[in-house]
Amino acid sequence: MLNKTIAAISTAHGKGGVAVIRISGDDALEIGKRVVRTKSNNLEPRKCYYGEILRDGDIIDDGILTYFKAPNSFTGEDVCEICCHGGIYVTQAVLESVLSQGAEMASAGEFTRRAYINGKLTLSRAEAIGNVIDARTDSQLRLSSSQARGALSKRIEGVREKMLSLISHAYATVDYPDEDIEDATREEMASTLNQVCSELEALKKSYRAGRAVCEGIKTAIVGKPNAGKSSLYNMLLHDNVAIVTDIAGTTRDVIEHTASLGGVTLNLADTAGIRNSQDTVEKIGIERAKEKIADSELLLCVFDQSVRETDEDRFILESARGKSAIAIINKTDTPPAISQSFIDEINKICLKTVYISAKNQKGYEELASTVEGLYSLGEIDLSNDGIVSNARQFSSVSLALDEAINAREALDFGQTPDIVLFALEKALSDLDMIDAKGASEEIVNTIFARFCVGK
Numbered sequence: 001m002l003n004k005t006i007a008a009i010s011t012a013h014g015k016g017g018v019a020v021i022r023i024s025g026d027d028a029l030e031i032g033k034r035v036v037r038t039k040s041n042n043l044e045p046r047k048c049y050y051g052e053i054l055r056d057g058d059i060i061d062d063g064i065l066t067y068f069k070a071p072n073s074f075t076g077e078d079v080c081e082i083c084c085h086g087g088i089y090v091t092q093a094v095l096e097s098v099l100s101q102g103a104e105m106a107s108a109g110e111f112t113r114r115a116y117i118n119g120k121l122t123l124s125r126a127e128a129i130g131n132v133i134d135a136r137t138d139s140q141l142r143l144s145s146s147q148a149r150g151a152l153s154k155r156i157e158g159v160r161e162k163m164l165s166l167i168s169h170a171y172a173t174v175d176y177p178d179e180d181i182e183d184a185t186r187e188e189m190a191s192t193l194n195q196v197c198s199e200l201e202a203l204k205k206s207y208r209a210g211r212a213v214c215e216g217i218k219t220a221i222v223g224k225p226n227a228g229k230s231s232l233y234n235m236l237l238h239d240n241v242a243i244v245t246d247i248a249g250t251t252r253d254v255i256e257h258t259a260s261l262g263g264v265t266l267n268l269a270d271t272a273g274i275r276n277s278q279d280t281v282e283k284i285g286i287e288r289a290k291e292k293i294a295d296s297e298l299l300l301c302v303f304d305q306s307v308r309e310t311d312e313d314r315f316i317l318e319s320a321r322g323k324s325a326i327a328i329i330n331k332t333d334t335p336p337a338i339s340q341s342f343i344d345e346i347n348k349i350c351l352k353t354v355y356i357s358a359k360n361q362k363g364y365e366e367l368a369s370t371v372e373g374l375y376s377l378g379e380i381d382l383s384n385d386g387i388v389s390n391a392r393q394f395s396s397v398s399l400a401l402d403e404a405i406n407a408r409e410a411l412d413f414g415q416t417p418d419i420v421l422f423a424l425e426k427a428l429s430d431l432d433m434i435d436a437k438g439a440s441e442e443i444v445n446t447i448f449a450r451f452c453v454g455k
């Protein structure tokens with residue numbers, strides 16, 4: 001099945017300057033040559049050839065044919081790419097011509113799946129390519145691009161090699177199960193195992209940043225009416241998305257958008273100001289705001305420093321207790337009327353306090369670096385470090401770490417080599433789930449189903 005030649009439009013569907021039709025498989029070159037009539041008969045790999053594009057013997061366009069010879073192509077198979085004019089109709093006509101010459105329509109993600117099956121990509125690199133395409137923020141792009149180039153795979157491979165050396169040590173002694181592991185060997189193994197555990201711990205920890213960048217943090221802006229929540233929301237989105245007025249109770253529904261702040265992706269909700277209200281619509285909005293408080297991972301609690309604190313402020317502060325919350329003291333362009341004792345209370349309950357003036361766009365940088373610090377992004381070089389960035393990878397690293405700790409305990413307590421070996425092999429198979437050496441068909445299918453046709 002795998003050798004069937006497949007084709008698809010690889011550029012975005014819609015009108016554009018140029019479009020690319022990609023063909024992959026044993027017949028890619030033959031089909032490419034039949035569809036694009038070039039002056040040369042022998043096409044050299046990785047060179048571009050200008051020619052006329054034909055369908056049923058008629059010239060329908062002109063463009064460029066590029067040939068990549070297996071295994072030096074994206075998929076690892078023979079690949080031809082036809083670059084034609086990017087009109088919707090002409091692109092479809094070129095694709096039809098390619099299909100009429102014997103190629104089959106590729107399914108979603110099939111090129112990347114073939115690259116993975118042919119050993120051109122690890123699973124985490126394939127996943128990262130999907131993330132490069134989906135990236136909506138600069139930090140998402142930098143992280144996905146470094147993972148696509150193999151930063152995480154390299155790091156995993158480093159731990160894997162250490163595990164393999166431990167396993168071979170353990171095998172060397174396991175033939176004599178009643179014997180103890182020799183002291184020298186035990187020491188050497190313990191030292192390598194410690195390195196494995198700390199590297200797995202570091203990888204596990206890196207998910208805090210990886211998740212903050214890739215998956216995003218559910219965040220709600222909360223506060224009493226008129227505190228300046230919607231003004232802050234607009235400042236964070238660099239746009240006038242939410243209505244701002246001096247009428248208390250302006251925002252009634254929850255508004256949600258994605259913002260990038262200090263490299264962290266915030267799945268950000270603006271909410272209705274919380275107070276006792278008799279207005280039917282506003283009451284529903286306030287209920288929704290309370291649900292958001294319960295449902296969010298990060299709260300931005302906005303307090304208006306130009307007025308004395310009220311019971312509503314105290315309610316907001318209480319609801320932040322025990323949660324990950326940043327206090328935003330707003331309206332710093334006005335004389336403060338809020339009490340110092342309340343600010344002291346705020347400082348006790350919230351993780352950080354940031355002073356801003358949403359009206360004058362002041363305090364953005366400080367808020368950004370606070371959020372960056374909260375998710376340890378300052379300690380990470382997104383463009384180069386291999387970090388764990390999705391739940392699948394996190395779960396494998398966590399399981400592998402648990403087993404590596406079991407192995408270390410077994411070694412420390414002088415257990416027989418087979419027990420140490422059992423835990424080590426389990427740790428290795430858990431880790432191997434990340435880069436597909438052990439990933440199930442179901443996981444692989446789920447990953448590639450996310451891709452679009454043509455990728």
Ligand SMILES: Nc1nc2c(ncn2[C@@H]2O[C@H](COP(=O)(O)OP(=O)(O)OP(=O)(O)O)[C@@H](O)[C@H]2O)c(=O)[nH]1
Pocket residue numbers: 223224225226227228229230231232243244245246247248249250251252271272273274330331332333334356357358359360
């Ligand atoms: N002086 C000053 N006024 C501000 C600042 N931020 C917001 N305001 C004003 O405060 C009023 C309320 O702002 P909003 O952003 O609508 O407040 P909100 O918290 O969303 O209010 P509700 O939606 O009613 O709960 C508006 O008149 C804003 O212009 C600030 O930093 N300084």
Ligand SMILES: [Mg+2]
Pocket residue numbers: 229230231242243244250251271272273
């Ligand atoms: Mg509002």
